[in-house]
Amino acid sequence: MAKRALEGTRILDLTRYVSGPYCTQLLADLGAEVIKIEKGIGDDTRRFGPFLNDHCVYYEFLNRNKKDFKVDYRKPEGKAVLRDLIRESDAIVENFLPGTMDKMGLSREELDKINPKIIVTHISGFGQTGPYKSRPAFDCIAQAMSGVMSVTGKIGSDEPTMIGLTYADYIAGTFGALSTAAALYHIKANPDAEGQDIDISMLDAAISYSLFATQDFINTGKVMEKHGNRDPSLSPSTTFKSKDGKYVYIHCGKDVHFKKLMEHIGRTEVLKDERFSTAPARMANQDATESIVAEWVAGKNAFDVEAELAELILPCAVVADYGDVVHNPHVQERGVLQTMEHPDGTKMPVTGPVIKMSKTPCEIYSLPPEIGQHTNEVLKELLNYSDEQIAVLKSGDVI
Amino acid sequence: MAKRALEGTRILDLTRYVSGPYCTQLLADLGAEVIKIEKGIGDDTRRFGPFLNDHCVYYEFLNRNKKDFKVDYRKPEGKAVLRDLIRESDAIVENFLPGTMDKMGLSREELDKINPKIIVTHISGFGQTGPYKSRPAFDCIAQAMSGVMSVTGKIGSDEPTMIGLTYADYIAGTFGALSTAAALYHIKANPDAEGQDIDISMLDAAISYSLFATQDFINTGKVMEKHGNRDPSLSPSTTFKSKDGKYVYIHCGKDVHFKKLMEHIGRTEVLKDERFSTAPARMANQDATESIVAEWVAGKNAFDVEAELAELILPCAVVADYGDVVHNPHVQERGVLQTMEHPDGTKMPVTGPVIKMSKTPCEIYSLPPEIGQHTNEVLKELLNYSDEQIAVLKSGDVI
Numbered sequence: 001m002a003k004r005a006l007e008g009t010r011i012l013d014l015t016r017y018v019s020g021p022y023c024t025q026l027l028a029d030l031g032a033e034v035i036k037i038e039k040g041i042g043d044d045t046r047r048f049g050p051f052l053n054d055h056c057v058y059y060e061f062l063n064r065n066k067k068d069f070k071v072d073y074r075k076p077e078g079k080a081v082l083r084d085l086i087r088e089s090d091a092i093v094e095n096f097l098p099g100t101m102d103k104m105g106l107s108r109e110e111l112d113k114i115n116p117k118i119i120v121t122h123i124s125g126f127g128q129t130g131p132y133k134s135r136p137a138f139d140c141i142a143q144a145m146s147g148v149m150s151v152t153g154k155i156g157s158d159e160p161t162m163i164g165l166t167y168a169d170y171i172a173g174t175f176g177a178l179s180t181a182a183a184l185y186h187i188k189a190n191p192d193a194e195g196q197d198i199d200i201s202m203l204d205a206a207i208s209y210s211l212f213a214t215q216d217f218i219n220t221g222k223v224m225e226k227h228g229n230r231d232p233s234l235s236p237s238t239t240f241k242s243k244d245g246k247y248v249y250i251h252c253g254k255d256v257h258f259k260k261l262m263e264h265i266g267r268t269e270v271l272k273d274e275r276f277s278t279a280p281a282r283m284a285n286q287d288a289t290e291s292i293v294a295e296w297v298a299g300k301n302a303f304d305v306e307a308e309l310a311e312l313i314l315p316c317a318v319v320a321d322y323g324d325v326v327h328n329p330h331v332q333e334r335g336v337l338q339t340m341e342h343p344d345g346t347k348m349p350v351t352g353p354v355i356k357m358s359k360t361p362c363e364i365y366s367l368p369p370e371i372g373q374h375t376n377e378v379l380k381e382l383l384n385y386s387d388e389q390i391a392v393l394k395s396g397d398v399i
Numbered sequence: 400m401a402k403r404a405l406e407g408t409r410i411l412d413l414t415r416y417v418s419g420p421y422c423t424q425l426l427a428d429l430g431a432e433v434i435k436i437e438k439g440i441g442d443d444t445r446r447f448g449p450f451l452n453d454h455c456v457y458y459e460f461l462n463r464n465k466k467d468f469k470v471d472y473r474k475p476e477g478k479a480v481l482r483d484l485i486r487e488s489d490a491i492v493e494n495f496l497p498g499t500m501d502k503m504g505l506s507r508e509e510l511d512k513i514n515p516k517i518i519v520t521h522i523s524g525f526g527q528t529g530p531y532k533s534r535p536a537f538d539c540i541a542q543a544m545s546g547v548m549s550v551t552g553k554i555g556s557d558e559p560t561m562i563g564l565t566y567a568d569y570i571a572g573t574f575g576a577l578s579t580a581a582a583l584y585h586i587k588a589n590p591d592a593e594g595q596d597i598d599i600s601m602l603d604a605a606i607s608y609s610l611f612a613t614q615d616f617i618n619t620g621k622v623m624e625k626h627g628n629r630d631p632s633l634s635p636s637t638t639f640k641s642k643d644g645k646y647v648y649i650h651c652g653k654d655v656h657f658k659k660l661m662e663h664i665g666r667t668e669v670l671k672d673e674r675f676s677t678a679p680a681r682m683a684n685q686d687a688t689e690s691i692v693a694e695w696v697a698g699k700n701a702f703d704v705e706a707e708l709a710e711l712i713l714p715c716a717v718v719a720d721y722g723d724v725v726h727n728p729h730v731q732e733r734g735v736l737q738t739m740e741h742p743d744g745t746k747m748p749v750t751g752p753v754i755k756m757s758k759t760p761c762e763i764y765s766l767p768p769e770i771g772q773h774t775n776e777v778l779k780e781l782l783n784y785s786d787e788q789i790a791v792l793k794s795g796d797v798i
Binding site for chain 2: 008009026030031048049058127129138145147148151152153159166170175179186189195196197203204209211212213219224229237248249310315316319320322325326330349350355356
């Protein structure tokens with residue numbers, strides 16, 4: 001019985017940077033055997049700072065649970081090795097510029113000759129089709145073009161705001177993993193099913209999370225504007241500054257929540273005031289509504305506010321910085337942050353698998369690999385190459 | 400041969416609001432038969448504004464491609480119907496407050512008696528375990544607690560900034576779909592496999608996208624700060640205001656990009672200046688580096704800047720508002736935005752499926768259902784209930 005959900009599947013990982021490696025890491029966490037293919041000095045992220053005792057934090061975050069196979073696939077002998085690997089795999093994930101696979105001799109037509117059941121998941125900035133497909137993409141570019149920067153930031157400001165974390169890369173990577181898993185299901189469930197190509201675009205993925213924004217424009221011609229930290233339809237619902245200089249998000253716009261909050265802070269007279277007694281009235285008097293809450297929060301420490309309101313089952317959270325995140329007792333008990341321990345004693349903290357499955361657990365079961373760490377193992381055990389064949393490939397600088 | 404990737408799987412959808420319905424919609428787009436279970440007046444989002452000819456934009460965005468089954472599962476007869484549905488399904492997705500399924504008589508122990516292969520995907524704000532599990536969660540609360548608000552916004556500002564779109568709900572929904580697909584694969588690939596529980600937390604999911612932020616703190620004690628719209632390691636890489644009052648993101652911090660950019664704008668003398676000649680030098684002189692680019696952008700219209708730099712294959716994008724997104728020729732050609740046409744003539748614009756698969760296309764194949772639209776069909780065709788049985792359930796207000 002398989003110990004992990006995608007155990008029994010093998011994925012050739014022709015990705016680098018963020019979106020692709022994140023995708024294949026999700027699949028590896030779920031138990032797929034992911035073989036990361038590198039050539040030359042390997043994935044550029046291996047050389048990005050910061051480092052922890054020579055271990056690259058960036059690379060380590062995106063490449064656990066994978067095997068690593070070094071091969072110069074520009075050489076004919078390397079191409080032949082790659083074809084042998086494709087023959088034994090269920091899927092390829094790649095995030096080159098569109099068209100690169102064709103140039104490498106790995107068009108669908110060629111792949112069908114090698115392994116007609118192979119799934120290829122293509123992840124790129126703008127997708128495999130469309131006028132912008134050859135444009136270079138980075139997370140910031142996808143954020144800018146997707147619209148999210150135009151609605152993030154202060155009310156009334158014309159200045160766009162970038163999300164302070166990588167966004168489109170991860171979303172695209174997660175969609176890449178979802179579609180690959182679904183395609184693997186399709187092949188398993190349908191004995192006659194053929195391989196197929198999956199096209200994931202960072203821009204499409206980022207736009208897909210926009211809900212009303214595009215509809216609003218199409219239906220009404222109204223361009224969505226920034227709503228700051230406010231909920232667009234309920235009040236009070238925003239961030240409030242506390243006595244200790246932190247901020248607290250309080251989301252108590254529903255009548256039942258607002259009533260409880262006013263009772264707790266000793267302001268029950270507010271409930272009889274028609275400016276605040278209904279949800280629409282509070283939205284019409286948003287500044288005044290918020291000032292009642294602001295005054296209370298200003299006199300208290302942030303974590304005391306959160307604890308008191310949590311006790312009342314009111315939606316509230318301290319706006320955490322990353323120190324707060326690390327120290328959060330709930331985050332600690334959930335094991336959101338985990339540590340990868342290297343043989344040299346280095347303890348590398350990372351976020352663990354989001355997915356918790358009761359029978360086929362997602363877990364960190366192997367360290368991010370060195371370049372070529374599993375080349376020999378894979379050549380011998382999977383491809384049955386002889387020692388002589390391997391020696392020839394080595395002497396020719398192919399592997 | 401199945402036409403869609405997850406065709407042949409059936410999912411009972413006990414979700415409402417955003418994270419759960421988004422998850423099951425992703426699975427339905429991929430071809431799973433999703434049966435949305437509603438009681439009473441149904442999912443609250445059916446009554447959220449805005450509306451387009453009585454069709455709720457919010458509900459429509461999250462519930463296409465599903466069937467709808469109305470049953471009062473608080474009544475014993477309704478519970479019996481639900482158990483019959485569970486017997487015929489592969490997975491349940493739910494996003495109640497943790498513990499609700501147990502209270503409904505649907506603990507794992509009880510489910511195993513009905514269908515020991517059933518997968519249950521639980522999506523919640525804080526997960527099924529941990530001290531905060533019973534706290535109410537909303538997207539804004541997960542954003543606040545996850546850390547992302549603390550690093551979004553202007554450099555040097557202590558004020559947090561909320562992402563202007565729903566974020567944690569969608570990420571959690573996408574992880575819910577990924578884990579469900581992987582669990583479906585596991586059951587299909589392993590004849591002896593049992594059902595299992597999957598636990599997805601919005602907070603865990605939002606924190607998982609943080610890459611360095613938590614590591615930095617654990618390794619160095621340094622809390623990550625806001626970097627505004629700047630790339631944290633390359634310059635120039637930020638937003639620049641154009642002559643027509645828009646903004647353009649230009650990401651030309653790599654030497655090769657910077658050189659091309661300076662040549663294009665006729666400032667080759669800059670390349671000989673040691674303040675700008677290397678990537679580290681430009682990071683040490685970020686303001687001065689940016690001012691060179693700012694001066695050029697200020698004299699041009701935003702879309703002209705984008706077009707010129709795209710021609711040179713330099714990473715650049717106009718910071719789009721949602722009007723720009725809708726009019727973007729690439730977005731149009733990719734079919735990112737689609738229209739659902741209702742029998743009454745209403746044309747509802749939505750974002751279509753992100754996933755493009757060559758053999759098992761994801762597409763919008765049925766409209767968001769009315770409450771109970773498929774109750775009769777499912778009772779008769781799937782559960783083989785007689786007309787008499789159905790009449791009894793109707794007269795008892797069970798369905």
